Amino acid sequence: xxxxxxxxxxxxxxxxxxxxxxxxxxxxxxxxxxxxxxxxxxxxxxxxxxxxxxxxxxxxxxxxxxxxxxxxxxxxxxxxxxxxxxxxxxxxxxxxxxxxxxxxxxxxxxxxxxxxxxxxxxxxxxxxxxxxxxxxxxxxxxxxxxxxxxxxxxxxxxxxxxxxxxxxxxxxxxxxxxxxxxxxxxxxxxxxxxxxxxxxxxxxxxxxxxxxxxxxxxxxxxxxxxxxxxxxxxxxxxxxxxxxxxxxxxxxxxxxxxxxxxxxxxxxxxxxxxxxxxxxxxxxxxxxxxxxxxxxxxxxxxxxxxxxxxxxxxxxxxx
Amino acid sequence: xxxxxxxxxxxxxxxxxxxxxxxxxxxxxxxxxxxxxxxxxxxxxxxxxxxxxxxxxxxxxxxxxxxxxxxxxxxxxxxxxxxxxxxxxxxxxxxxxxxxxxxxxxxxxxxxxxxxxxxxxxxxxxxxxxxxxxxxxxxxxxxxxxxxxxxxxxxxxxxxxxxxxxxxxxxxxxxxxxxxxxxxxxxxx
Numbered sequence: 001x002x003x004x005x006x007x008x009x010x011x012x013x014x015x016x017x018x019x020x021x022x023x024x025x026x027x028x029x030x031x032x033x034x035x036x037x038x039x040x041x042x043x044x045x046x047x048x049x050x051x052x053x054x055x056x057x058x059x060x061x062x063x064x065x066x067x068x069x070x071x072x073x074x075x076x077x078x079x080x081x082x083x084x085x086x087x088x089x090x091x092x093x094x095x096x097x098x099x100x101x102x103x104x105x106x107x108x109x110x111x112x113x114x115x116x117x118x119x120x121x122x123x124x125x126x127x128x129x130x131x132x133x134x135x136x137x138x139x140x141x142x143x144x145x146x147x148x149x150x151x152x153x154x155x156x157x158x159x160x161x162x163x164x165x166x167x168x169x170x171x172x173x174x175x176x177x178x179x180x181x182x183x184x185x186x187x188x189x190x191x192x193x194x195x196x197x198x199x200x201x202x203x204x205x206x207x208x209x210x211x212x213x214x215x216x217x218x219x220x221x222x223x224x225x226x227x228x229x230x231x232x233x234x235x236x237x238x239x240x241x242x243x244x245x246x247x248x249x250x251x252x253x254x255x256x257x258x259x260x261x262x263x264x265x266x267x268x269x270x271x272x273x274x275x276x277x278x279x280x281x282x283x284x285x286x287x288x289x290x291x292x293x294x295x296x297x298x299x300x301x302x303x304x305x306x307x308x309x310x311x312x313x314x315x316x317x318x319x
Numbered sequence: 320x321x322x323x324x325x326x327x328x329x330x331x332x333x334x335x336x337x338x339x340x341x342x343x344x345x346x347x348x349x350x351x352x353x354x355x356x357x358x359x360x361x362x363x364x365x366x367x368x369x370x371x372x373x374x375x376x377x378x379x380x381x382x383x384x385x386x387x388x389x390x391x392x393x394x395x396x397x398x399x400x401x402x403x404x405x406x407x408x409x410x411x412x413x414x415x416x417x418x419x420x421x422x423x424x425x426x427x428x429x430x431x432x433x434x435x436x437x438x439x440x441x442x443x444x445x446x447x448x449x450x451x452x453x454x455x456x457x458x459x460x461x462x463x464x465x466x467x468x469x470x471x472x473x474x475x476x477x478x479x480x481x482x483x484x485x486x487x488x489x490x491x492x493x494x495x496x497x498x499x500x501x502x503x504x505x506x507x508x
Contacts, residue, residue: 054353056350056353056354056355056356098326098356098377099348099350099356100326100348101347101348101349101350102347102348103348104348104350175357175374176372176373176374177373177374177375185354185355186354186355189351189352189354189355190351190355190357190374192351193349193350193351193354193357194349194359194374214352214353214354216353234352241351241352244352244353269378
């Protein structure tokens with residue numbers, strides 16, 4: 001018996017029955033979309049012996065067995081891709097400790113897919129097709145804009161060329177805190193999330209060619225202005241971030257360097273270091289085919305379809 | 320005092336910011352694509368009642384503020400301080416003009432009100448939402464004017480001036496909403 005026997009136990013779902021129906025329909029539509037295009041659904045582990053090293057992602061650790069709940073199916077999917085399995089998708093739960101808010105739940109549903117032989121531009125086209133078929137958006141309204149152009153248009157700063165001091169000053173203004181000790185990437189993120197995101201055009205907006213310092217697992221490339229950029233994109237639907245994609249990094253040595261630099265940052269932040277996933281590195285050494293990949297938040301898409309303000313409205317039992 | 324990390328921030332939590340005790344109004348988690356997560360927090364400065372908006376990186380923390388709210392009985396005003404008593408311990412506290420503020424207009428001796436204590440001293444005083452006070456001065460009532468919507472000013476025993484219907488007279492007891500200063504109705508003696 002609970003001590004507070006007069007307080008009723010909240011056992012009911014956080015989502016309406018209508019939301020459950022819409023979720024079931026959306027999952028079925030996504031599976032139909034990929035079945036027609038002959039992309040194979042793969043069901044990879046949620047428990048992994050290794051996990052992401054990204055300093056801004058925290059994995060849930062399970063004591064017995066000693067495993068990490070995966071923040072995305074990426075490493076397992078890349079090991080499949082290295083076997084020559086062809087295009088694959090995963091539609092499953094992912095877990096990010098500490099991510100909690102109006103648009104975040106620590107456990108969420110992630111659609112992730114990879115297209116061997118494609119680059120990020122082809123994948124953006126397919127992502128637009130998916131949104132047209134499941135979210136009733138029209139193809140004509142989907143816009144593409146470079147990270148540089150949206151910065152120039154909104155805050156009149158070139159994100160690649162501006163000095164760190166100028167970025168820190170603007171980030172400090174929009175966040176109302178001292179940003180002078182922050183990295184270039186963090187200043188850019190603050191300016192984007194606090195100032196630019198809310199002023200994006202409505203509908204589907206692809207933002208591409210991210211600064212090189214925000215490359216994560218994307219390859220670097222050179223844009224039309226001759227500047228080195230990350231071949232990474234994000235898509236926003238009515239100003240809400242929906243998906244993040246890459247022309248994927250293939251080089252095992254570069255991947256190992258990024259593991260190391262992630263761990264350096266983790267040490268500086270007082271976070272536990274993460275062992276490099278040697279199986280992923282071995283798969284990259286064996287040869288990952290050139291490919292593009294993207295991960296899309298299904299719960300966010302449902303929020304859009306339902307006009308929901310809080311993610312709990314679209315998850316049967318929000319945490 | 321303890322420290323609260325951003326993942327413990329929630330509405331109503333009392334924390335220290337820039338040396339002042341504050342109450343968290345709301346906390347929005349912001350996480351850009353692959354980057355650093357932030358909490359955008361709105362806080363009310365409990366000393367000045369001003370609302371601050373601040374951004375914290377996930378994992379940053381604030382010191383807890385030693386702030387508590389207690390029901391107390393209002394005793395009397397000595398010209399400079401307002402005196403309150405805890406009903407259980409009979410412990411008395413004195414509050415100055417800054418902490419009592421406009422609430423002084425609604426304080427009737429013996430009434431219970433909510434005193435916010437910061438490090439053991441009164442920081443703010445809130446009267447009950449509804450108080451009954453006597454009209455000490457107003458124009459004479461107009462009989463038969465109960466149906467009309469007209470109002471007139473009336474001074475209450477605490478010195479507050481509110482608008483009351485025309486039919487009320489000096490010496491009558493009225494119920495007032497202290498949050499708006501509006502007349503609610505007649506009260507029984």
